[in-house]
Amino acid sequence: MSFSVNGGGFGSRRGNRGGAPLAEINVTPFVDVVLVLLIIFMLTAHVMEYGLQVDVPKTQYVRDTAKELPVVSIQKDGTTYLNEQATNYHELGSAIHQRFGKATAVYLRADKDTTYDIVAQVADELGHVGLQVNLVTQPIDQTGKGRRR
Secondary structure, eight states, X not given: XXXXXXXXXXXXXXXXXXXXXXXXXXXXXXXXXXXXXXHHHHHHTTTTSOSSOOOOOEESOOOOOOOOOOEEEEOTTOOEEETTEEOOGGGHHHHHHHHHSSOOEEEEEEOTTSOHHHHHHHHHHHHHTTOEEEEOOEEOOSSSOSOOX
C-alpha cells in the first residue's frame, strides 16, 4: 500500500513526479510517551528508596555517603528489619554475614520515637559481631522551607 501526496501528484506545484510513497515514521507520540514516563519515574524515585516508614532524628551535621551497606531499621514499636525483612535482633549478625558475605559495616535507621534501650541493644549486637554501626539521621532544615510533617 502506498501513500501519495496531493492526490497522486498531478498538477502539483512543488514538482513531485508522480506517486512517490510517503515513508516517514512519526516519532512524536513515542517521544511524548517517553517524556511522560521519565517525569513519572523522577517523581516516584524517592518513594522507592525505602519501603519502611522510619522517622529518623534530625541533627545539625549530616555526612553524605554513597556506600552500599546493609540497612538495619528499627520502627517505633521496636520491630527490627534487615533491609525490608523482619529479623530478630539477636540473629542480625548471622543474617548479615549470610546475606551480604563479608560486610564490615551497616546503616542503623531508628525511628526518633524508639526507646533508646532497643537501639542500644541492636547496636551492641552488631558491634559484638564485628560490624561498624553508622547511624542514619536527617539534616535540620534551617531555611524553613522544608517539608513539614
